[in-house]
Amino acid sequence: MARTPAPSISRPSLEYFDFKGPHRVASGRLDRAGLRGVVYTPVFGRGLPVVAFGHGWMQPVSRYTETFKFLASWGIVVVAPDTARGPIASHGGLALDLRNALAIAAAGRLGGGRVRVDPAKAGVMGHSIGGGAAVLAAGADPDIKAVVTVTAAETRPSAISAGARIMTPSLHLVGGDDDMAGEDIDADGAKIAALWGGPTQLRTMKGVGHLGLPEGTHWTTALMGSSGVTAAQKATRTLAAAFFLRHLDGQDQLADELDGKIKGTKVEDPEEVRAAARKH
Template identity: 50%
Template structure:
């Protein structure tokens, strides 16, 4: 009797699965032991793993993204988040360099108890707001980087808009529909429009600028928005599906990446190509 082909999971099923914690036990540590302040989250063990450097938003400490970092690690992805350029006059150029240095650490240092290693051909960058713009700068300057994801990306100096035209790897950009600090039309849209590689722009319609962050912080008194569970859940599912596909060749979330789910609607006008292509 012929075997029945296994049916690929639906977008809804993929969303439900990937928005939950993955199968790996998670370790987290301090990057400062190797000379770069910040947080690193990893699976307990694994060789040749993918790694992502994550950039924080303006004035936001990396711990405000710890849930996202741990979530990605639970799905087998090493994530390093530098705790640099935290002041009001942050240097975008230097922060982009710090993201690249974080990838150097992931590749060059045996993490955990020597049971974790990273494949230098499976590197990505991501970031929120300022960190998203700096992730674009880093990708434009580093040919090792294979995929990019941004959350409410903001323009930078030097320009992330101009840098986007030089990034030929896949890009996933999540914009916040109610963002008053980095409105999509003047930030995420120009980045997606000028992207040289396959790109997808999505808008989380009810998300605010700080909706991607976690916990309480004094900046909620002066910046727009606050942490939003629905925004965080959609972000976890989409970034997990995206980085598993582009960095690990794991296609279980591909249906999610082509569908309007979790309140994250694809902007058909500014999306093109297949972002699941490694």
Template identity: 40%
Template structure:
């Protein structure tokens, strides 16, 4: 038993979802659940567990950190997810200068198995094996994609500003038939290390791709003093809140089956500070040819 301690724009044709606009403000704030935090080390992996204080058959996600980050750099984000009823397991591995993305993916998969296989708290918190997902930021987002390949237990994948990985998450995404949410940036930054739109473009199944105005990969983690020390800018609190709300809505729909939040899985749903892309607009964002730009196939006579 694991013990825990106490300007509106749409780049696509279609209508703007009123429900997304309505619910996002609520989901971007802390949920109603009291949150407990414990150590994943108990199960043989360094890391943390964030969970609602109680609940049976809960949904769970494994969270992957970005390059040179630690779980502590996402404390508010992980607490936020748990406050909305999700169990979150976050391995604190591959934090060195040259991480192994495949190993981080394996640790994400292992930690998700731990969440689904042990009782949490005093035994009053359990996870449903049918409500499992993988999410991550930067390098961790790419590793979440890698961990989902050929994993029938995973029902959804989400990535905040996913980075490039080895092996390629873009290539791995082609085999994924489960729903995905990819959050990208509405602007460039000097540390940009990935192409989130390209990852979404390569997704094999249903995918939702959104960009947050003024949000960047480096601004999402909460390590403010480190950012100031290297001059990479401050923590983007408002943009992080929006990103958290988008992920909560997506996970509540995909893992919990709550149709109240179905618009968070719709590719054309937008709201203030968010721009959504799919089809030709996504291809353009990813730097890929759209359907109308593809050269015609020449038939042999």
């Protein structure tokens, strides 16, 4: 029987994601390509996975900088449109911008040609309405191979309905104290997970509100009654990086650990969400 290779920085186990990855990180703007937003990349790499990130309701993309840097340090190119920022933003428009951002990354020679993404390794991630928009983007583009949402909010058109038709693997993180998108298994993100068409995992984060992921301060903190939670940010970055590397970059050694215990989160059974919905 072949021996399983020992974990290494190029073949990490989950504990490696307690720290930033081995890559130095560069950043830039998408504006030159006609889309307002940012891009974070390793300083060098070929055939890299790429993830488009959807921001939360009225949140600037600058509030997710450390999350972008963390993913890029693990060899994942991140593109984040800074569009649809108004109070009555188009959810479908943000979903389209996520797809456009992926196309820009795939077509461009990032970092002066030192960075190239593999279009076959595309994923989406989003927070709040950006999570719902990420689902809509995946529903419209079968080339998107992995989806992560964080305290996702329902959208118009419906992300819950769209998710039921998506066979792509997904991970959904919901807050235990989310007054905006619902708490625990009553959350919009839990409903998305419950009806998801393909493989999915649902995790709750105890004591986390709707704005647990964004960094720093913003006037919407007072409006929504929640703010960043360091433990939630750490858990999200760990899970997202490992999940994307597993599903986009062939790091299958992470599969068992991604199904196990992760500090600050609890794995939930989507069937419980479906059962609760049937009672109402």
